[in-house]
Amino acid sequence: MFGSETLIISGLALSFLGFFLAPLWLNRGELPPGESQNKCVKHITDPSNDPRLIPRPDDAIKIIRLTNSGEFVDRCELTNALYELNWDRERPKNSFGAITKAEAQRLPKLTVLYVHGWKHDANPDDTDLKNFSQLITDLRERHKNQKYVVGIYLGWNASAGLPGILENISFWVKKSNADRIAQSAVVTKVVSAIGSISQSAPERLDQFIAIGHSFGARILFSATAQSLVYETERAHPGFPGGEYQLVEGSADAIILLNPAFEASRYTAIDDITRKDERFKASQPPLLISVSTDNDWATKRAFPIGQWLGLSRSQRELSTLGNYGPYFTHTLAPAANGSASASDEAHMTEEFTAAGLFLTRLSRGAARRVVQANNPFIVARTTKVVIDGHNGIWAQNFRIWLAELIAAIERRNEQKVTSLDLNQGKPTPTA
Numbered sequence: 049m050f051g052s053e054t055l056i057i058s059g060l061a062l063s064f065l066g067f068f069l070a071p072l073w074l075n076r077g078e079l080p081p082g083e084s085q086n087k088c089v090k091h092i093t094d095p096s097n098d099p100r101l102i103p104r105p106d107d108a109i110k111i112i113r114l115t116n117s118g119e120f121v122d123r124c125e126l127t128n129a130l131y132e133l134n135w136d137r138e139r140p141k142n143s144f145g146a147i148t149k150a151e152a153q154r155l156p157k158l159t160v161l162y163v164h165g166w167k168h169d170a171n172p173d174d175t176d177l178k179n180f181s182q183l184i185t186d187l188r189e190r191h192k193n194q195k196y197v198v199g200i201y202l203g204w205n206a207s208a209g210l211p212g213i214l215e216n217i218s219f220w221v222k223k224s225n226a227d228r229i230a231q232s233a234v235v236t237k238v239v240s241a242i243g244s245i246s247q248s249a250p251e252r253l254d255q256f257i258a259i260g261h262s263f264g265a266r267i268l269f270s271a272t273a274q275s276l277v278y279e280t281e282r283a284h285p286g287f288p289g290g291e292y293q294l295v296e297g298s299a300d301a302i303i304l305l306n307p308a309f310e311a312s313r314y315t316a317i318d319d320i321t322r323k324d325e326r327f328k329a330s331q332p333p334l335l336i337s338v339s340t341d342n343d344w345a346t347k348r349a350f351p352i353g354q355w356l357g358l359s360r361s362q363r364e365l366s367t368l369g370n371y372g373p374y375f376t377h378t379l380a381p382a383a384n385g386s387a388s389a390s391d392e393a394h395m396t397e398e399f400t401a402a403g404l405f406l407t408r409l410s411r412g413a414a415r416r417v418v419q420a421n422n423p424f425i426v427a428r429t430t431k432v433v434i435d436g437h438n439g440i441w442a443q444n445f446r447i448w449l450a451e452l453i454a455a456i457e458r459r460n461e462q463k464v465t466s467l468d469l470n471q472g473k474p475t476p477t478a
Contacts, residue, residue, distance in 0.1 A: 074208045074221045077169070081119035088124035099128040103149045104135035107188075109181055109199045113170050116205055116225045118232025126238065129200050133157060133245045133254075156253040158191060158457060159242055160184060161200045161299075163235070165262020165308065166222050166345065167215055167438070170203025176261070177201055179441040186450045202238065204229055206263060219345070220353050223308070226263040230270035239271055243298030255457045258299040259449075261440055262345070265307035265337075269314075272302050276334060277316055288324040295327075295423060297334050301456045303449070304337040304368075305440045308346050310354060311371035312363040317424050318374050327421035332459045333396050334423040336452070338379055339369020340434035346370055368426060377427040379406045395459055396421050401451030402444050404433060 090098045110129035113121035120126060131146040136154045139145055160183070168176040184199035191197055205225055208218035229235065239258060246256040260268030276297050283293040317335070339346065346367040354365045363371060382405040397420065399406040406427060408418065433445055440446075 071221045071224070074218045075116060075205060075225070077207065077209055078116050078205045079113060079121045081115045081117070082122045082124075084123050085120055086123070088127035090124045097124075099124055099131050100144060100146055102128065102131070102146065104132060104146045105149065105152055105196050106132060109177070109184065109201050111170050111177075111201045111203055112238065113203045114229055114234060116228055118229040118234040120234070126241070129198075130241060130245065132198050133159060133242065137245075137248075155194065155196050156255070157196045157198055157246070158187065158453075159198045159200065159246060159254070159256045160187065160453065161202060161239070161242060161256070161258045163202045163258075163260040163264035163268045164204075164206065165260070165264040165306075165438075166206050166219065169205065169207045170201065174207075175441075177203075179446070182441075183446060183450060186446070187453065190450065190454060200242070202235065202264070204264075204267075216349070219349055222263060223266075223353065226266050226308075227270075230267045233271070235267050235271035236275075239268075239298050246300075253461050255460060256299045257301050257303065257453050257456065259303045259305065260307070261305040262308045262437065265304040266309040268302065269304060269307060269309055272298060273313070273317065276302075277320075280317075280320055285325060290325055292325060292327050292331070294331060295334060300460050301333060301453075302335045303452075304335070306339050306343050306346060306434070306437050307337055307368050308350060309368060310350075310359070310364050311366050311368045311374055312361065314368050314374060314426075315363065318426075320424065321419050321422065323419060327396075327419070327423065329421055330462075331396060331421045331423050332456060333425055336425045336427065337368055338427045338429060338434070339367070340429050340431060340436070340439065342431040342435065343369070343437045345437040369428065374426050375409060375428050376422070377406055377408050377425050379404060379427045379429040379433055381405070381432060395455060396423055396425065399452060399455065401455070402447040404444060404448045 088099060095101070110125070110132060112125045112129060115121060135146040135148055136152070162176075162180045164170075164174075164176040164180075168174050170177065180199065180201055184197055188197045206222050208215055208221070210218065243256055246254040258268055258272070260266070276295075279297055280292070280295050283295045285291055285293075341347075347370050350367050351365045359365055368374060382400055382403050397408050406425075408420075410418065431439070434440055434442065
């Protein structure tokens with residue numbers, strides 16, 4: 049009897065220790081926070097790597113690393129990214145700034161922020177960092193001599209460093225990390241700082257696109273959703289049957305790829321579908337979520353974790369990309385396989401590029417109110433376009449994504465041009 053009791057107690061003790069020690073082990077790769085969190089002090093401690101001494105513009109991908117608690121691993125990484133955006137802005141004579149290359153031109157800037165997801169980090173050999181770098185290369189080729197393309201990669205501790213399928217056991221620990229980072233508001237700080245610089249001089253035609261994948265989409269959505277709801281309500285006509293003013297966010301567009309957050313978090317935005325009010329025909333898309341139907345991580349593992357966490361409603365158990373009532377669009381190969389790009393004037397309704405066709409669901413298919421020009425898009429696709437949770441870098445989809453970003457740019461440039469013409473100002477040129 050004594051032996052059985054001992055075994056039971058030993059088993060409980062091991063389970064208890066495992067429950068508390070497993071997260072520590074799975075997070076063993078976390079880097080410590082920098083001593084300074086409010087400013088860069090490398091000009092004192094490391095003058096050889098001072099962001100002020102890096103000649104601008106600089107083509108290197110700007111990496112900003114965060115701890116599990118949402119603190120900067122190195123505050124100078126944010127400074128480096130922001131200097132890349134404001135090096136050519138007017139400033140008082142007594143204000144310091146970045147060094148400028150002699151041959152540098154003053155051109156508009158396209159800033160693309162990427163928040164990676166589960167199983168990735170900011171190590172130089174990480175596949176997400178390499179694929180994001182390729183996307184930035186593609187965009188730079190497209191904008192050659194017309195715009196500076198600035199790539200910013202937000203890295204966090206989402207990889208346990210385990211081989212193959214063993215990495216799957218880190219799912220819930222890394223989900224917890226993502227939530228702690230989101231709750232810290234540090235990503236809101238980063239997005240707001242970038243958006244503030246990009247929007248400080250509209251006539252320059254600067255643009256800012258933010259992309260999040262998996263738990264990175266969870267972090268990014270948490271950082272931007274409340275401000276999007278606020279801006280949408282602020283643009284409300286104030287009476288039934290009226291028309292919204294143009295709605296704008298910190299970023300020109302938020303793109304979520306296989307987002308790993310529960311559909312219930314999206315309800316406040318999905319509720320912006322009253323048929324009595326309407327959006328302007330010139331309203332550009334603000335949030336675009338794209339999820340595939342064979343993503344086991346969000347389709348299978350996520351609901352199990354939610355159920356074990358005592359969630360019970362369907363919206364809590366399902367991720368946004370697996371909750372049918374919130375779908376607004378489909379993304380599929382175009383009928384002729386090579387359809388030409390769509391008119392940017394109707395991007396919220398349909399968009400075709402790289403042989404892929406994004407289209408709004410019909411009223412019957414959506415089983416809901418279909419509100420034309422609504423800037424919040426939840427699209428469903430298949431493994432032909434995105435194969436699995438990490439299949440977001442397939443060539444066709446990556447090209448489509450680059451085309452989508454370019455189209456959003458043109459759409460917003462048209463918006464700025466139209467506003468300036470209405471105010472009697474000169475029309476800016478790209």
